[in-house]
Amino acid sequence: MSVRPRASASPLFTPHRTDRRTNRRAKAEFTAAQAKARHATRPETRHTVTGPDPELQPTYPAAGRPGPASARGGRLKLPAHRMTTAVASGAYPFLAEGGLGAQGIYVGQDVHAEASFCYDPFALYGRLEGFTNPNILLAGIIGMGKSALAKSLALRATAFGYKVYVPCDPKGEWTVVARELGGQTIALGPGLPGRLNPLDAPEKPYGISDEDWTTEVRKRRLLLLGSLAKTVLRRELHPMEHTALDIALDQVVAYTQQTGTTPLLGDVAFVLGSPQHLDAATGESSGRLGRAAEDLAHALRRMIHGDLGGMFDAPSTVRFDPSAPMLSIDLSRLGGTGDDTGLVLAMTCASAWMEAAISDPTAGRRWVIYDEAWRVMRHVALLERMQSQWKLSRGLGIANVMVIHRLSDLLTAGEAGSRGRALAEGLLTDCSTRIIYRQEADQLASAATLLGLTGVETQAVAALTKGRGLWKVAGRSFITQHLLHPAERTLFDTDARMHAKDREFEYFEEGS
Numbered sequence: 001m002s003v004r005p006r007a008s009a010s011p012l013f014t015p016h017r018t019d020r021r022t023n024r025r026a027k028a029e030f031t032a033a034q035a036k037a038r039h040a041t042r043p044e045t046r047h048t049v050t051g052p053d054p055e056l057q058p059t060y061p062a063a064g065r066p067g068p069a070s071a072r073g074g075r076l077k078l079p080a081h082r083m084t085t086a087v088a089s090g091a092y093p094f095l096a097e098g099g100l101g102a103q104g105i106y107v108g109q110d111v112h113a114e115a116s117f118c119y120d121p122f123a124l125y126g127r128l129e130g131f132t133n134p135n136i137l138l139a140g141i142i143g144m145g146k147s148a149l150a151k152s153l154a155l156r157a158t159a160f161g162y163k164v165y166v167p168c169d170p171k172g173e174w175t176v177v178a179r180e181l182g183g184q185t186i187a188l189g190p191g192l193p194g195r196l197n198p199l200d201a202p203e204k205p206y207g208i209s210d211e212d213w214t215t216e217v218r219k220r221r222l223l224l225l226g227s228l229a230k231t232v233l234r235r236e237l238h239p240m241e242h243t244a245l246d247i248a249l250d251q252v253v254a255y256t257q258q259t260g261t262t263p264l265l266g267d268v269a270f271v272l273g274s275p276q277h278l279d280a281a282t283g284e285s286s287g288r289l290g291r292a293a294e295d296l297a298h299a300l301r302r303m304i305h306g307d308l309g310g311m312f313d314a315p316s317t318v319r320f321d322p323s324a325p326m327l328s329i330d331l332s333r334l335g336g337t338g339d340d341t342g343l344v345l346a347m348t349c350a351s352a353w354m355e356a357a358i359s360d361p362t363a364g365r366r367w368v369i370y371d372e373a374w375r376v377m378r379h380v381a382l383l384e385r386m387q388s389q390w391k392l393s394r395g396l397g398i399a400n401v402m403v404i405h406r407l408s409d410l411l412t413a414g415e416a417g418s419r420g421r422a423l424a425e426g427l428l429t430d431c432s433t434r435i436i437y438r439q440e441a442d443q444l445a446s447a448a449t450l451l452g453l454t455g456v457e458t459q460a461v462a463a464l465t466k467g468r469g470l471w472k473v474a475g476r477s478f479i480t481q482h483l484l485h486p487a488e489r490t491l492f493d494t495d496a497r498m499h500a501k502d503r504e505f506e507y508f509e510e511g512s
Helices: 020-041 085-091 146-160 175-180 210-233 239-259 265-272 275-282 288-292 294-305 341-357 380-391 407-413 419-429 441-451 455-462 486-491
Strands: 105-110 115-119 136-139 163-169 184-187 326-330 366-370 398-404 433-436 468-473 476-482
Touching (some): 105 146, 136 146, 146 366, 146 398, 146 476, 163 341, 175 184, 175 486, 210 239, 210 294, 210 341, 239 265, 239 288, 265 275, 265 294, 275 288, 288 294, 341 380, 380 419, 407 419, 433 441
Parallel strands (some): 136 398, 136 433, 163 366, 184 326, 366 398
Antiparallel strands (some): 105 115, 105 476, 433 468, 468 476
């Protein structure tokens, strides 16, 4: 219980012998003291206030704090702080970025700058510092829109005169895109009429002598045969096996030049399985080379009589058309059983056939897209072919695009320090453009390590929504929202089967 303070005033005592003026002043002071005492003893009155609660009223009027403390009129002075643009972009990696310019393919919107985002690897090469190659890595979990981005880049690139090649389409999604652009699609698989001869000799580029071109074609054919054998045998070839391949290929080429035909894989396998032909070429009769080539002959037999029989051991049913805007090779009939060996062999042959077709550096600039590249990361032979194409991208005028799900897919190429791991990480190093869509929480650490992401970038990758990705272009960072045209959205719909309506069945009664 609170105690109310009390005030009192004693009677006025006026001493004798005081003048009148002093008495009046004393009486006035006494009267004021009495009035103060009466007001002090009264209970506190509460005034009813209408409107908002007084405690919620603003502390200062709308015009701001009055007086010298208002910080107006230039009275507030802070010390100046200077920093370089490199430091500013490190502190604010997205807000401080000015973009890549308006030249190139329209992708969408820069989320932080709220401006259009355009990209063209051929236009950026030589103009952007640190942009050393046109190769692209595209990674993202399922359903975030990475396939739509790859197809959109390919479709819009044709408007700039670029050609698009898809050497491996494991799911058959690029067929409809190629058809809409008026391009070619070769479907390979058991029971299909499509045939590709990987030993086809391409057209000789302008300015190369016949002798030099013959040597180049021979080297490419040997590399292809070696890649096929290593994929099936799952090991490196021995020196005598390399010799057997050389001799077998030379004998087949010499025979086809006399008959005016084209070398086939079956011809090479026949020579490898005939010790007398190999011994006759070396001038020996011991049969050592024939015994060394037995494994090679059986390895190539799968391409002739095995599950891939007929697809790559016959003359090509389609000739490469360099004027076609897009060419895709549909391999959706292969690799559905869980064993990727057949798919990898088909990819190796298809890649070799397409490389021979696009080897002319004067044929213009082209995009080569490896969709679902994660399926081949465990096969060193195909990684070696991809590395060669990555290294020659500038000389050939091609932009390679590698599409994977997770950054950790690169680590499945082999153990640390292995040949496969080194090749996979080399492909990543040779990509000046890294496009990262959303990654799962358990993948963020490996993604940050492989790509050198900052803490801000790592948090951004974890929170990306559909169609939004982190673009790392020569060390510069962008958060970009990919925008699709309604026609593109329909064309690139990979969830059509998920949203398809159930088929309607008609039930008939017996006897109807």
